[in-house]
Amino acid sequence: MEVEHMDAVFTSMGLLFAFCVSDYLPWLRGLDLDGQEKMVKEANATVNRLHDTVIDERWRQWKSGERRELDDFLDVLITLKDAEGKPLLAIEEVKAQSQDITFAAVDNPSNAVEWALAEMANTPEVMAKAMEEMDRVVGRERLVQESDIPHLNYAKACIREAFRLHPVAPFNVPHVALADTTVAGYRVPKGSHIILSRTGLGRNPTIWDEPLCFKPERHINMADGGNVVLTENELRFISFSTGRRGCIASSLGTTMCVMVFGRLLQGFTWSKPPGLSAIDLSESEHDLFMAKPLVLHAKPRLPMHLYFAIDI
Incomplete structure (x- = not known):
């Protein structure tokens, strides 16, 4: 699972700076002539699939009271509170932030x-x-x-x-x-x-x-x-x-x-x-x-x- 995750992350990161013809000819967007959009979507889908399993379970643990200690970034994101003491992030926002941290930090x-x-x-x-x-x-x-x-x-x-x-x-x-x-x-x-x-x-x-x-x-x-x-x-x-x-x-x-x-x-x-x-x-x-x-x-x-x- 770790190998699959890292392969997907680096595939997506590798395409970040890759030449893409539609960046220079915007009217070609949607045709995906070089196949990069398809590759990025597949890589991101793999990352999300592997992340979601962990995040869903951690979210459940905090909401049920099973978990009370902050061990990592995921715990911090889930337990953030707004000015009124209510949860700051919804689960979909936690998933988005987790993906951002992964791609930015690896x-x-x-x-x-x-x-x-x-x-x-x-x-x-x-x-x-x-x-x-x-x-x-x-x-x-x-x-x-x-x-x-x-x-x-x-x-x-x-x-x-x-x-x-x-x-x-x-x-x-x-x-x-x-x-x-x-x-x-x-x-x-x-x-x-x-x-x-x-x-x-x-x-x-x-x-x-x-x-x-x-x-x-x-x-x-x-x-x-x-x-x-x-x-x-x-x-x-x-x-x-x-x-x-x-x-x-x-x-x-x-x-x-x-x-x-x-x-x-x-x-x-x-x-x-x-x-x-x-x-x-x-x-x-x-x-x-x-x-x-x-x-x-x-x-x-x-x-x-x-x-x-x-x-x-």
Whole structure:
């Protein structure tokens, strides 16, 4: 079921930036010449079918009084109240919000974590620094927690470097210029459609030294106390988008990225599979994901009882 769910989510997400002729020739809408509308509808139907079973049961538990503790986002959505103390969301609204959260939160964190681990597997000294920080800050007698995130600056630098070097998409979502302006000497008339190249920003050799090299240290500025954040306000690269219409959940995205990455780093010693000299860092022909899904050898490094304590 999990595989079916993720396949459907990534199918739908993959079509988000795909070329669609009816986007440029609106009178062709309804013909679905390239079949994308059919594929999106089928993928979304699969996601909804799998979500609805869980949401319907959770809704029933709260309404019957069986459930009283908040364990996840779904519980929060179901129990939200308006100013009069009445349920804020109907069940259909909960389902819609759950789908929005799923599509908005899955690709960017997973892509950054996979690329970070892949790059670190090829640079053992970077992996060693990240593991040393994890042992120093968290140790091996408990699991890494959200409260540890402010102190895991090297781990955050690794994720930030993955965002820079391996963005989840080649371009950002198109915007429109609200007024005539000039950018880097180029005149941009009001009404122009603006698309930023994520790869062009993150791999710009005039901004970044050795832009194609994975160097987390470049993001640690001791003048700022060494504190690292995943957002980038100077537009040197794009992590969670930027500006007034940027990602409204960048703090959630930061938490998701660092917690997933942190649990993987803390829980296992990662190495290349036997007989493999280096991880293939080639990008897919169709997107910026890894051409070959990452496969690493994982050796447990924590007391066994901690693995059973993880609530999945």
